[in-house]
Amino acid sequence: MDAIKIINQSSMKKELPVVNIGDVVKVDVLIKEGDKERIQVFEGTVIAKKNGGISETFTVRRLSYGVGIERVFPIHSPHIANVEVVRSGKVRRAKLYYIRGRVGKAAKVKQKI
Numbered sequence: 001m002d003a004i005k006i007i008n009q010s011s012m013k014k015e016l017p018v019v020n021i022g023d024v025v026k027v028d029v030l031i032k033e034g035d036k037e038r039i040q041v042f043e044g045t046v047i048a049k050k051n052g053g054i055s056e057t058f059t060v061r062r063l064s065y066g067v068g069i070e071r072v073f074p075i076h077s078p079h080i081a082n083v084e085v086v087r088s089g090k091v092r093r094a095k096l097y098y099i100r101g102r103v104g105k106a107a108k109v110k111q112k113i
Contacts, residue, residue: 012054012076019046019058019075021096022089022109027060027073028081039081042071045089045109047096061099063107068100088112 019025026043044062047070051057056075061068073080089109099107 011078016075017083017085019049019083019085020088021046021049021094022091022112024086024089024109025060026082026084026086027071028083029073030079030081043086044069044071045096045099047099049094 017025023046024043025046026041028039028041031038031040042060042062044060046058047061048059049056050059054076057072058075059070059072061070063069088111090112091109096109099109
């Protein structure tokens with residue numbers, strides 16, 4: 001059991017990004033194509049955070065050509081290069097799944113001042 005804890009702690013990141021529900025974030029993801037690596041930016045609203053410890057994840061939603069796209073990112077993943085908070089959101093819910101059914105201005109989250 002101790003060996004599992006040591007392995008888990010060694011694969012955890014030292015500095016975690018501070019990501020809250022409702023924030024608009026830019027996530028830099030390392031993409032491997034053959035033997036090359038590049039960074040792709042995924043920008044959207046954080047609609048959920050789950051679990052804790054090594055298995056902690058956050059879900060980011062964005063609209064692309066009128067189609068909603070959601071990606072789930074593990075916080076401790078080695079494929080995540082950087083997480084930058086573009087703006088903070090003012091929300092009163094832990095999960096923003098209701099945004100899936102909204103379109104246009106109704107799908108926006110108020111900015112925290």
